[in-house]
Amino acid sequence: MLSVQHLSILHNKDLRPLIRDLSFTLSDAQRLAVIGEEGNGKSALLRAIVCPDQLQSWADIQGGIHCSDEKIGYLEQESPGEWDALPAYSVCLGNEDFLNTDPGELSGYCRSLSMDVNLCWSATPFGMLSGGEKVRLRMLLLLCGKPTMLVLDEPGNDLDLDAIEALEKFLITCRLPVLYVSHDEHLLEATATQVLHLESLYGRTEPKWTWVKEPYAVYVEKRRSQLERQDTLWKADQREKRIQAEKLQRIENAVEHAQAAISRQDPHGGRLLKKKMKAVKSLEHRYEREAENAVERPYQEYSMDAVFHNASAIPQGRWVINLHLDELKADQEILASPVDLQVRGSEKVLLVGSNGSGKTTLMRLIEKQLKEDPGLRIASMPQHYADGLDLDCTPAAFLHTDGSKDQMTQIRSALIAMKFSRDELDHPICSLSGGQKAKVLLLSLMMRQPNVLLMDEPTRNLSPLSAPVMRDLIRNFPGAVICVTHDRILMQDWPGRILRLTRDGLIEE
Numbered sequence: 344m345l346s347v348q349h350l351s352i353l354h355n356k357d358l359r360p361l362i363r364d365l366s367f368t369l370s371d372a373q374r375l376a377v378i379g380e381e382g383n384g385k386s387a388l389l390r391a392i393v394c395p396d397q398l399q400s401w402a403d404i405q406g407g408i409h410c411s412d413e414k415i416g417y418l419e420q421e422s423p424g425e426w427d428a429l430p431a432y433s434v435c436l437g438n439e440d441f442l443n444t445d446p447g448e449l450s451g452y453c454r455s456l457s458m459d460v461n462l463c464w465s466a467t468p469f470g471m472l473s474g475g476e477k478v479r480l481r482m483l484l485l486l487c488g489k490p491t492m493l494v495l496d497e498p499g500n501d502l503d504l505d506a507i508e509a510l511e512k513f514l515i516t517c518r519l520p521v522l523y524v525s526h527d528e529h530l531l532e533a534t535a536t537q538v539l540h541l542e543s544l545y546g547r548t549e550p551k552w553t554w555v556k557e558p559y560a561v562y563v564e565k566r567r568s569q570l571e572r573q574d575t576l577w578k579a580d581q582r583e584k585r586i587q588a589e590k591l592q593r594i595e596n597a598v599e600h601a602q603a604a605i606s607r608q609d610p611h612g613g614r615l616l617k618k619k620m621k622a623v624k625s626l627e628h629r630y631e632r633e634a635e636n637a638v639e640r641p642y643q644e645y646s647m648d649a650v651f652h653n654a655s656a657i658p659q660g661r662w663v664i665n666l667h668l669d670e671l672k673a674d675q676e677i678l679a680s681p682v683d684l685q686v687r688g689s690e691k692v693l694l695v696g697s698n699g700s701g702k703t704t705l706m707r708l709i710e711k712q713l714k715e716d717p718g719l720r721i722a723s724m725p726q727h728y729a730d731g732l733d734l735d736c737t738p739a740a741f742l743h744t745d746g747s748k749d750q751m752t753q754i755r756s757a758l759i760a761m762k763f764s765r766d767e768l769d770h771p772i773c774s775l776s777g778g779q780k781a782k783v784l785l786l787s788l789m790m791r792q793p794n795v796l797l798m799d800e801p802t803r804n805l806s807p808l809s810a811p812v813m814r815d816l817i818r819n820f821p822g823a824v825i826c827v828t829h830d831r832i833l834m835q836d837w838p839g840r841i842l843r844l845t846r847d848g849l850i851e852e
Contacts, residue, residue, distance in 0.1 A: 365552050
């Protein structure tokens with residue numbers, strides 16, 4: 344069993360509470376999904392449970408966390424950087440649990456993860472594997488350790504559709520207690536038996552948590568109905584207050600007018616008006632007392648605000664790219680042959696395919712060719728955020744390109760519109776959550792006023808509030824878009840072609 348009692352996490356630098364007085368338990372085969380917006384403390388919560396030492400440099404942790412006799416298998420959001428230069432087989436052979444795993448068990452774990460066992464013996468450097476292959480391999484090493492509890496941070500990131508379905512089946516059938524963070528609504532609906540919702544209200548100054556022992560879809564629907572009902576009650580209460588205030592003001596004005604007009608020769612009338620005014624003041628005090636018990640306004644977090652200003656379309660007949668490759672290679676391995684991609688005007692092209700099929704490799708070649716065309720303004724979001732960000736910079740400093748005070752003011756306003764707190768504007772990018780890094784990258788793209796977007800898994804770390812905004816931005820972009828995704832919702836209602844990368848090249852879906 345995992346028991347968390349009165350846990351609070353305070354950001355030392357900002358003195359901003361991420362989590363306050365949180366309590367919950369997890370046992371048996373329960374699957375507790377932690378949801379919430381970017382930067383609300385989801386990953387910090389997992390680290391506080393599994394490796395609190397990683398938080399001590401920037402956070403103060405108070406409260407009780409008890410998971411005695413549990414062997415926790417922990418999947419971090421990002422893989423260890425020191426693995427990148429090692430061949431995949433060296434990563435596996437350097438893991439004692441892997442070496443002690445029976446080959447039959449190993450094959451069974453691979454099947455449960457929809458993973459080719461040959462990946463364990465691949466000579467490809469770990470850093471050159473696809474995002475989904477890295478996740479699968481790391482999950483395999485966790486299972487080799489025979490954990491009694493799983494703590495997973497975004498386990499569905501970068502997985503192809505087959506692997507996501509396999510992950511869903513694995514979570515449902517593994518019979519272990521699982522605490523996991525996810526932004527994938529389909530994955531949450533299919534797997535979560537309980538929900539822990541972390542929120543940050545009032546300008547990200549007040550943390551709030553909600554723990555419910557019910558499936559994700561049930562929680563979302565109940566929450567929506569509750570917020571709508573509370574909003575209706577609040578509006579009715581506000582309407583009643585306005586009616587009361589207007590009535591009170593009319594009476595008070597009438598009494599004041601009568602007092603001003605009454606003659607001094609009518610002392611009895613004057614006394615009556617004074618009593619009337621006293622009664623009005625008494626009624627006013629009564630309304631004020633009632634206001635203390637008024638219906639509370641329903642507060643909830645809102646989505647980020649992001650718009651591509653001054654982005655332009657491309658003339659319909661103009662070539663954006665006319666790419667032909669006899670072979671698509673990665674580390675001397677032929678991934679596809681041949682590959683042909685033609686894009687004209689403001690076309691929207693979605694690239695899909697299995698993990699390791701070469702989508703990211705193809706996107707790099709596409710970007711290289713597009714940059715040779717001086718008539719195109721390219722903006723690219725890479726799958727690995729470190730490829731497009733200076734992680735040691737603060738978000739504001741990274742985006743401040745012309746040195747002007749006006750631009751800095753605009754940048755800070757735009758970041759706040761993307762749900763950053765004022766303190767987070769001056770944190771190093773490396774300390775931000777994955778979703779916040781994606782937002783900084785998105786803002787840098789927007790500032791370039793592009794006419795071509797290259798997006799590699801753009802929604803992978805975004806919450807259910809922010810991801811729809813990103814999807815709408817991409818679908819409604821006036822220029823050309825070439826996008827790689829495993830996002831099932833983004834695939835729905837895609838306004839252009841969907842191409843699947845296979846060993847035989849790009850095949851239209």
